[in-house]
Amino acid sequence: MSTFIGIDSNQQNDYLEAIDSALEKGMAAKEVVCSITTGFRRVPSMRVAPGLNTYHASVADIGYGFDAVQGTISRIRKGESIDLVKEMLVFDLDILRISEKQLRPNFELAVKRANPDAFYLIEQSRHLHRQIFEAIKEAIRLGQALLGPEWETIRANIEEIQAIPRL
Template sequence: MTSAFTWINPDQRDFYLDAIDTALEKGMAAKEVVCSITTGFRNVPSIRTAPGLNPYHASVADVGYGFDAVRGTILRLREGESISHAKNMLVFELDTLRISEKQLTPNFELAVKDAKPDVFYLIEQSRYLNRQIAEAIKEAISLGQAFLGPDWEIIRAKIQNIQAIPRL
């Protein structure tokens, strides 16, 4: 594997990478379902014209891209690819997921603001799935912080200016 992780026992490194990947896999499953539900929202007249639907759908897609990015980096590391700045990539990708997750709830609530009672079940199911996505991201970040220790905050401080660019 990459020289970026020589400071840690390979078994411990693999443990953390596997745990992060597993957390994101759970979040990805919830994201896939919520994405299907929100696509269906376009067929519900009381939600179709809601002002937050497109930003919410974009936020869900943004989270999906983030999941793919982290999981892709982990896969590349598992396959032994030497990635310069691998730690930086992992922090950037996980922390960007944190930012994306913060957009889900406000955009969702805007999208369903004037929904009719006949779709409340779908709305509650989506809220539940959004919480699962958030929990998976928080778990993955917590594991990343434990994995990288003090390097996490040092790297995060360096990348904050890049992340200040508007996301949507």
Template sequence: MRVAPGLNTYHASVADIGYGFDAVQGTISRIRQGESVDLAKEMLVFDLDTLRISEKQLRPNFELAVKRANPDAFYLIEQSRHLHRQIFEAIKETIRLGRALLGPEWETIRANIEEIQAIPRL
């Protein structure tokens, strides 16, 4: 899928989103265990907002990749679209919870990490 004509190979894959969820869960777990995590809030906002970006990048690549699919793959394509909607809803909910947890601090932190987020995508 990542090498099909017209696809942006620097855009997110499903693996990127899986890694993002693992990163969020790892940060939360470390905080819950009482570990003193430097920049824990920044890590949490970075991971959650990066998930948001990855989800936005995944959809157009997926739709381009399946454009020329054979009819026998349509069922799997629809199942993948359904899974993507579930992933999107889970990301949306985690970001909502993160915003509720941090309040106005969320936007301040997000603005501070915005330039750092671009580095892995270059």
């Protein structure tokens, strides 16, 4: 049985699998970025850089976002009856988009005064950030294809919820 009206269960599973696969690629890049960001604390010119803590938090947010989307997909695949399942999927994917938008400015602030010995790691991080961005963008594109015009309606409805700060 399909959770999404107008889409048979095989097609639904194909979309969910494709979203999951896109996120797996982003998660791999995020794991490497996480290791590099930990290493940034050992670089004297970056150790107390403005933005480093918020950059670490942005990387963590993306990791939590990947986990949230995959958790929602897992629950759908198991056939769990979930109220507002479409809203959960859109919310999770859109929060991931928002988290990714915070990554770049926080990163650039953190690496602004880095010494040349860290430039290689900085460039590697930028490359990995692009991979993360592409994975998120692809997952959202697939979510939009799965939900069709409903995507934008749902996203508009959850926008107010996204403004509620986390405790």
